[in-house]
Amino acid sequence: MTVAPMATPTEARPPGGPAGGHVPTLAEVARAAGVSMKTASRVINGERYVTAETRDKVLKAAGELGFVPNALASALARGMTSHSISLITGDLSNPFYAAIATGVENELRGHDIHLTLASSGEDDRREVALIEEFALRRSRAILLVSTVEDHSGLETIQRRGIPIVFLDRAPSGLVADSFVIDNSGGTRAAIEQLISFGHRRIGYIGDYKRIQTHQTRFGAYTAAMLAAGLDWESFAVRDAHNPDAAESLARELLASADPPTALFAANNRATVGCLRAVKDHRCPVALIGFDDFELADVLGVTTVANDPVALGRAAARKVLDTPVAALAAPTGSTTVIPTTLVRRGSGEIPSAD
Amino acid sequence: MTVAPMATPTEARPPGGPAGGHVPTLAEVARAAGVSMKTASRVINGERYVTAETRDKVLKAAGELGFVPNALASALARGMTSHSISLITGDLSNPFYAAIATGVENELRGHDIHLTLASSGEDDRREVALIEEFALRRSRAILLVSTVEDHSGLETIQRRGIPIVFLDRAPSGLVADSFVIDNSGGTRAAIEQLISFGHRRIGYIGDYKRIQTHQTRFGAYTAAMLAAGLDWESFAVRDAHNPDAAESLARELLASADPPTALFAANNRATVGCLRAVKDHRCPVALIGFDDFELADVLGVTTVANDPVALGRAAARKVLDTPVAALAAPTGSTTVIPTTLVRRGSGEIPSAD
DNA sequence: GCGGCAAATGACAGCGCCGTCAAAGGCTTT
DNA sequence: AAAGCCTTTGACGGCGCTGTCATTTGCCGC
Numbered sequence: 136m137t138v139a140p141m142a143t144p145t146e147a148r149p150p151g152g153p154a155g156g157h158v159p160t161l162a163e164v165a166r167a168a169g170v171s172m173k174t175a176s177r178v179i180n181g182e183r184y185v186t187a188e189t190r191d192k193v194l195k196a197a198g199e200l201g202f203v204p205n206a207l208a209s210a211l212a213r214g215m216t217s218h219s220i221s222l223i224t225g226d227l228s229n230p231f232y233a234a235i236a237t238g239v240e241n242e243l244r245g246h247d248i249h250l251t252l253a254s255s256g257e258d259d260r261r262e263v264a265l266i267e268e269f270a271l272r273r274s275r276a277i278l279l280v281s282t283v284e285d286h287s288g289l290e291t292i293q294r295r296g297i298p299i300v301f302l303d304r305a306p307s308g309l310v311a312d313s314f315v316i317d318n319s320g321g322t323r324a325a326i327e328q329l330i331s332f333g334h335r336r337i338g339y340i341g342d343y344k345r346i347q348t349h350q351t352r353f354g355a356y357t358a359a360m361l362a363a364g365l366d367w368e369s370f371a372v373r374d375a376h377n378p379d380a381a382e383s384l385a386r387e388l389l390a391s392a393d394p395p396t397a398l399f400a401a402n403n404r405a406t407v408g409c410l411r412a413v414k415d416h417r418c419p420v421a422l423i424g425f426d427d428f429e430l431a432d433v434l435g436v437t438t439v440a441n442d443p444v445a446l447g448r449a450a451a452r453k454v455l456d457t458p459v460a461a462l463a464a465p466t467g468s469t470t471v472i473p474t475t476l477v478r479r480g481s482g483e484i485p486s487a488d
Numbered sequence: 489m490t491v492a493p494m495a496t497p498t499e500a501r502p503p504g505g506p507a508g509g510h511v512p513t514l515a516e517v518a519r520a521a522g523v524s525m526k527t528a529s530r531v532i533n534g535e536r537y538v539t540a541e542t543r544d545k546v547l548k549a550a551g552e553l554g555f556v557p558n559a560l561a562s563a564l565a566r567g568m569t570s571h572s573i574s575l576i577t578g579d580l581s582n583p584f585y586a587a588i589a590t591g592v593e594n595e596l597r598g599h600d601i602h603l604t605l606a607s608s609g610e611d612d613r614r615e616v617a618l619i620e621e622f623a624l625r626r627s628r629a630i631l632l633v634s635t636v637e638d639h640s641g642l643e644t645i646q647r648r649g650i651p652i653v654f655l656d657r658a659p660s661g662l663v664a665d666s667f668v669i670d671n672s673g674g675t676r677a678a679i680e681q682l683i684s685f686g687h688r689r690i691g692y693i694g695d696y697k698r699i700q701t702h703q704t705r706f707g708a709y710t711a712a713m714l715a716a717g718l719d720w721e722s723f724a725v726r727d728a729h730n731p732d733a734a735e736s737l738a739r740e741l742l743a744s745a746d747p748p749t750a751l752f753a754a755n756n757r758a759t760v761g762c763l764r765a766v767k768d769h770r771c772p773v774a775l776i777g778f779d780d781f782e783l784a785d786v787l788g789v790t791t792v793a794n795d796p797v798a799l800g801r802a803a804a805r806k807v808l809d810t811p812v813a814a815l816a817a818p819t820g821s822t823t824v825i826p827t828t829l830v831r832r833g834s835g836e837i838p839s840a841d
Numbered sequence: 842g843c844g845g846c847a848a849a850t851g852a853c854a855g856c857g858c859c860g861t862c863a864a865a866g867g868c869t870t871t
Numbered sequence: 872a873a874a875g876c877c878t879t880t881g882a883c884g885g886c887g888c889t890g891t892c893a894t895t896t897g898c899c900g901c
Contacts, residue, residue: 158648160887171851176889184849203648206625207564208887211856217560218625219604227593228797233586240580240607249621251572252605254593272559272571272602295511295556378782410786429731430783433763444581513857524881529859537879561857564886 159200168196179204219249221269224280225257231403231426231443238447246455257282270297276454278302284345300450304347310467314450318348321439321474322355325423329397330363333486338388338395339371340381340405352401370395381408389416396486397421403428423482437482441474512553521549572602574622577633578610584756584779584796591800599808610635623650629807631655637698653803657700663820667803671701674792674827675708678776682750683716686839691741691748692724693734693758705754723748734761742769749839750774756781776835790835794827
């Protein structure tokens, strides 16, 4: 029995290049150890019912051959469910999104699940393509910071059993769970504080109109202004999606005939732009930015602080905790992460009027 | 033959919830369309040799059943090679790493390859575990910002055919390609400029000693100081891994009997801490930070700017361009990304001495 | 001394898909 | 009309692994 003249596994592959290059399979390990595939499988997976002696034989063979289990084949044979969840954001270099990703990644630790990341660049079509792609790859779930305005098309994906969780921006036309920042409350607090400091012309620098978060923030801004009987139409600019755009729009606003005495920057990108614009403006301009950022304290910038890391964690936890039942019943729950107005000076400059 | 009393596939799964929940297989689609599996496969994969008529039948069936190809099974059958490459960094919330990730992600676009991300938290053991894990998942390649000091153990992974590319920090004890910043040159330029502005006591705030990047920067710092005949031993502090640590160490340094008149912050974390420390210091302290950051212009901080996005892109491109030959022959090439000293004021404050 | 049980192992049939090859038909060529 | 070629289709055998079930062996109790 032990003298079978078969080629030894080591030399069985003539086409091999210089270095090994061939990853052995379980079958080869089993053969080398003189056991059945199933037994080898048991050893590799640490299952019961294997003698210590057999285990050693298999481990020895596996070690010598440099065996590495093939996770794909294993997953296929078991019953699937991939080991990754996907996160699609607008742009990873935006620290807000990076913080969300950090939160998700932290929460995933030790769960044998990994994070696959992609950014849409706030491009509708790319977002949809990415979702399709991840669905195809059988992501366990898709976490989505969406740019798209209507999500009804995603229902087919939910039906395939892949939960979609909305981060930062709630779904429209679709029932799905979401985790968002308290946009209204945060904005209102900021605007009301500026008003309480005597400002009557308060500029608003916002992102793309179509982005839902900004619709909400803008709504809260106009509401607060109206409630105080103030005009806002000549002080609001939007579609400032990056610091540069925000800067030039803010400059224009400040250079107008009747310039605002305070600015509200509706997200961290806008805040950066406004800071640049305000920096070398002749008279001091009050400024409050939505989203906190690292050097805000050094710069003395008052911000509507929120916790994107917590947002990411909460969303990831949701996905991890929810059994596979979620796919059948997306409750459409919304979790709101609170905001805090962090006063550091720039938002407490009284009106010069 | 056709009357086998087997359960119909549709109802074969009693445990199923309310909504479908069952993802049909190619076999079911083929049966529904009345063709063989292979033909259905051809249609799904857009291969040649299928009549328009047949194609339509299959597509119709696939559509009605809600077919979604199983990427895992497909990959297994073909011959593997996963569709993802992995990036392991220290901490995604560090904008430097986030920028690297952005670069990688950008370069991957349109290549049908995705980015799987994980952070080691600068923890040796976790880093190794992640590498093992990704290797097991058959990542096409592993991009690594390593915390570990010795990489000789990773050779087994290379031999498995999974290329490991080192980002920001070069490998030691292992032959592998790497992409790094010009740490020496950047540091030297900064220190020399400070010296040229009359500073003789120049503080150094650095990260963990074990991190290779910082060994290099520290080496360049000491070399530049020695070359100018200056003492550095009482001005160098290290192991400041986050802004808070950097801040308190910088404060200590500035509060000492013979405080430095200039500081060199060896990375962006340290720069943030130094900025805080310098902000409310009684006399002005010159400051140059390694790594550029977004608000450096607003704050007027002179930095050794580099381009982490380009670094990420270059690494990703390398992986994409290199055929599968790389696994047999890791050249051990090192690509150095240059730095630029961006003067914004803080580094051009002359010594008060 | 025999039933009965748990431990230990292996044969076998797929998971869902794709590559190979053979077969069938239609067309052109000589 | 025979030969040759291309298109279209399907049967079949895996990819590397795991679940199920059967088989073998050792050991207990009565």
